[in-house]
Amino acid sequence: MNKEKDSNTEEQILDAAKNVFQTKGMDGARMQEIADLAGINKAMLHYYYRSKQLLFEAVFKNAFSLLAPQLNKILNDDSSIEDKVKNFTSNYISFIIKHPYLPNFIIQELNRNPDFIIKIQENSSLLNIEKFKQQVELEVSKGILKPTKGDQLFINILALNIFPFVAKPLVKAFVKIDDEGFKQLMEQRKTDVSEFIINSIKQH
Amino acid sequence: MNKEKDSNTEEQILDAAKNVFQTKGMDGARMQEIADLAGINKAMLHYYYRSKQLLFEAVFKNAFSLLAPQLNKILNDDSSIEDKVKNFTSNYISFIIKHPYLPNFIIQELNRNPDFIIKIQENSSLLNIEKFKQQVELEVSKGILKPTKGDQLFINILALNIFPFVAKPLVKAFVKIDDEGFKQLMEQRKTDVSEFIINSIKQH
DNA sequence: ATTTAGTTTAACCATATGGTTAGCAAATAT
DNA sequence: ATATTTGCTAACCATATGGTTAAACTAAAT
Numbered sequence: 001m002n003k004e005k006d007s008n009t010e011e012q013i014l015d016a017a018k019n020v021f022q023t024k025g026m027d028g029a030r031m032q033e034i035a036d037l038a039g040i041n042k043a044m045l046h047y048y049y050r051s052k053q054l055l056f057e058a059v060f061k062n063a064f065s066l067l068a069p070q071l072n073k074i075l076n077d078d079s080s081i082e083d084k085v086k087n088f089t090s091n092y093i094s095f096i097i098k099h100p101y102l103p104n105f106i107i108q109e110l111n112r113n114p115d116f117i118i119k120i121q122e123n124s125s126l127l128n129i130e131k132f133k134q135q136v137e138l139e140v141s142k143g144i145l146k147p148t149k150g151d152q153l154f155i156n157i158l159a160l161n162i163f164p165f166v167a168k169p170l171v172k173a174f175v176k177i178d179d180e181g182f183k184q185l186m187e188q189r190k191t192d193v194s195e196f197i198i199n200s201i202k203q204h
Numbered sequence: 205m206n207k208e209k210d211s212n213t214e215e216q217i218l219d220a221a222k223n224v225f226q227t228k229g230m231d232g233a234r235m236q237e238i239a240d241l242a243g244i245n246k247a248m249l250h251y252y253y254r255s256k257q258l259l260f261e262a263v264f265k266n267a268f269s270l271l272a273p274q275l276n277k278i279l280n281d282d283s284s285i286e287d288k289v290k291n292f293t294s295n296y297i298s299f300i301i302k303h304p305y306l307p308n309f310i311i312q313e314l315n316r317n318p319d320f321i322i323k324i325q326e327n328s329s330l331l332n333i334e335k336f337k338q339q340v341e342l343e344v345s346k347g348i349l350k351p352t353k354g355d356q357l358f359i360n361i362l363a364l365n366i367f368p369f370v371a372k373p374l375v376k377a378f379v380k381i382d383d384e385g386f387k388q389l390m391e392q393r394k395t396d397v398s399e400f401i402i403n404s405i406k407q408h
Numbered sequence: 409a410t411t412t413a414g415t416t417t418a419a420c421c422a423t424a425t426g427g428t429t430a431g432c433a434a435a436t437a438t
Numbered sequence: 439a440t441a442t443t444t445g446c447t448a449a450c451c452a453t454a455t456g457g458t459t460a461a462a463c464t465a466a467a468t
Contacts, residue, residue, distance in 0.1 A: 009446090024231070027228070042426090047446080107374065111370075117373050155393075163370075174333050196360060200400050236455075245418080250456085256455095
């Protein structure tokens, strides 16, 4: 057996599957299209991944494992809330510009099958907002922040950063811009969003 | 012919189609499932709506026409930005609690087929952010608001209001709540979100 | 009573789709 | 040298799916 070629085929399949699943979703994806994109026989998909469901799960886990460390930064990091907001906003927007289909894919598929998140919750110590909430409480009591609820703040941070990418067609239509204009708008948000949040919660 | 019954069947189909399309999307929806839910023969779907695509479009247009007036309020209304933010936030969250699948459906399908929004743009005078932007500029120059970009503010308002519903499974997992807890969290946001926005942009 | 038009159903059709199988060719092990 | 395992392909299969059709039914119009 040729190890080089083995892993290569398997990777090519996963690559093609990422492409197709992330743009068309589980329901819209076709095994044949994945095979064509990978340049191999359809039977190979089943040879390496058994079923559409399992191939999809491989893609989904892969996608989530890319996103997880991004979210982890804001939850389990020791910098101040202000620094977290600034860093997360800038980093996350850069990250999504590199992986534009990720947030939409994850949100769409979680809505299609909410049980998915249970599996994720079991496997990863992620998705724990407690430390963040305590930190907000502490900074509120110290007078650094105005009275603020940790969970709502967290939702707001996610919303302001993720939403524009998820609703990209809507945003493009409202603001009347093309892809290039959208990219510029998102670049601007790297600083605008953190300012918007800090302005709102910081005690002055 | 029985007009009562006519429109009834047609409506029953549209109702069932709304249900199925809005929860499963175009790709995940099955004509047979829609027919079963409507309690009629599958051929009736084609009798009244010709094809899956046209039935879907009827559902989509219907959904968008529900959402449009909501967005219109914030774009073409004469109250102050502060009042707009307060009213929109409260009204929109109430609205979505009544139609929980709407935002997700629209966003998902616009991403699947971005051309859809072109048709919408042609037909409706909606989706024009100009008045809102001018109003922001005016209030900034009057010193009511801090320096603020109208388009970014509009995106932020949409993001903070819409995102939690679109990402509901994610939010539930992070905050560790069930459906009841989610509903309470959203009720709280009716005031929290507008405060969050006003705090950020109002000159003081 | 009969015609006419709209409505509904069961059966059917062509195609798409996820998945399987038999066999081949090359590499590896014996 | 031979047997065995592995990677791969072409052909195939069963079922699902969107869509069609011909005939039956209903109710109003003549």
